[in-house]
Amino acid sequence: xxxxxxxxxxxxxxxxxxxxxxxxxxxxxxxxxxxxxxxxxxxxxxxxxxxxxxxxxxxxxxxxxxxxxxxxxxxxxxxxxxxxxxxxxxxxxxxxxxxxxxxxxxxxxxxxxxxxxxxxxxxxxxxxxxxxxxxxxxxxxxxxxxxxxxxxxxxxxxxxxxxxxxxxxxxxxxxxxxxxxxxxxxxxxxxxxxxxxxxxxxxxxxxxxxxxxxxxxxxxxxxxxxxxxxxxxxxxxxxxxxxxxxxxxxxxxxxxxxxxxxxxxxxxxxxxxxxx
Numbered sequence: 385x386x387x388x389x390x391x392x393x394x395x396x397x398x399x400x401x402x403x404x405x406x407x408x409x410x411x412x413x414x415x416x417x418x419x420x421x422x423x424x425x426x427x428x429x430x431x432x433x434x435x436x437x438x439x440x441x442x443x444x445x446x447x448x449x450x451x452x453x454x455x456x457x458x459x460x461x462x463x464x465x466x467x468x469x470x471x472x473x474x475x476x477x478x479x480x481x482x483x484x485x486x487x488x489x490x491x492x493x494x495x496x497x498x499x500x501x502x503x504x505x506x507x508x509x510x511x512x513x514x515x516x517x518x519x520x521x522x523x524x525x526x527x528x529x530x531x532x533x534x535x536x537x538x539x540x541x542x543x544x545x546x547x548x549x550x551x552x553x554x555x556x557x558x559x560x561x562x563x564x565x566x567x568x569x570x571x572x573x574x575x576x577x578x579x580x581x582x583x584x585x586x587x588x589x590x591x592x593x594x595x596x597x598x599x600x601x602x603x604x605x606x607x608x609x610x611x612x613x614x615x616x617x618x619x620x621x622x623x624x625x626x627x628x629x630x631x632x633x634x635x636x637x638x639x640x641x642x643x644x645x646x647x648x649x650x651x652x653x654x655x656x657x658x659x660x
Contacts, residue, residue, distance in 0.1 A: 385527075386623075387602075387630045389519075392526050393638035400436060400645055409648050410439035411494070412461050415472045416454065416479060417447035422472050429470075432641050438648060441466065447476045454479075458487045467655070468494035468648045473544070491654045494647040497543065505548055508555045512647050512654070517548035519639030520581060520602050521556060529579075529600055529628060532557040537577035539563045539570070539590070539616070545583040545604055553579070570594070588618040595622050601629040604636045 411433055413426055426442065433440035443457055461469050469492045475481050485493075490500045496514040504511030524531055536558040540546035546562065554560045563573050574580055574594045582590050583604035595601065605616030615632030623629050630636055 385628050387523055387527060387628050387635060389523065389630060389635040389638035389642075392523060393642040395526075396642040396646060397432075397436060400649060404649055404652075405437060407649075407652060408439065408465075409436075409467045409652055410441060410465070411468045411470065411648055412441040412443060412466045413470050413472055414454065414457060414461075414484075415442065415444045416449060416475045417445075419472075419474060422474070426472060428641060429644065432645055436645055438467075438645070451479060451484075454484060455487060458484065462487075462489045462492060466492065468492055468651045470495050470644075491658055492651055494644065494651050496548070496647070502543075502548070505555075506551050512650060513552065513643075514544060514548040515643040515647060516545045516583075516604060516636060516640045517552050518643040518647075519636055520549050520604070521552045522643065523602070523630070523636070523639050524579070524600070527628065531579070533559070534578040535559050535561070535576060536579040536581065537561045537563060537573050538581045538583070539574065540581075540583035540585075540604070542583065549581055549583070549604075553581075582616040584616050586616055587614045588616070590617040590622065592618065592621040592625050595625055597625055598627045599625075601626045602636065603630050603632050606632060606637065 413429060415422060430440050445454060469488045471485050473481060486498050488498055490498055493501050493512050496512040501511050505513055536553045538546050538550045541562055541564045550560050550562050561573055563570055571594045574590060575596050577596060577599055579600045581602040585605050585607060587607040587609055601617055601622060603615035603617040607614045613633050
């Protein structure tokens, strides 16, 4: 069965529209440089904001901007009525992305990437979570796919996807294995997974012989080759062997956008609770 991220995104948007229509929510995106992929992602976020009537603020700096100006902007956004702040990654090499991200106050950290937000996630406490990881788990729940007691294998250990996904699955009582580029005999781990999440960025890394029959496959990878998008999983050959699988595109991507919208609303609730 194909897990339809677009349908779940649309359902999430529909549920949010009535809740947020009178709240004047806003999203501020800080972009440094002119990365091509970032430009595409920002357009998607702008489209989401337009659909949900969320105020969209795009602050774009040249790649050689003085860091002080970026720091000053984050300080201003922390203090004004902006609901959510997002530092668009990647930033040029001369900037310390982690330093800049951690200037964002936790109540406005809609990417869930500040050290405090990550700490809350690892400890299982309430806070804003990274959108893709949150989308993976929400998709499993939406399709009533059992997580408790299942063996989940996450391939990839990035701070953006792999690590937070592993933490979320662990919080849902799965037994979690994390694999990465130094893992020896990757197949030995993936072939035992009840739930396999792949977030590496390598076309067709996971082949049919590496997948357990009846497994749930969540493909986070997006690889553009000759103008066409591919996942990290060999979809056509794996789909007949597994019970559930996400397509690329149309799977995790739309769920990431849906969770970004959800996080903006949750950021508003956190700020309202703090001010009260």
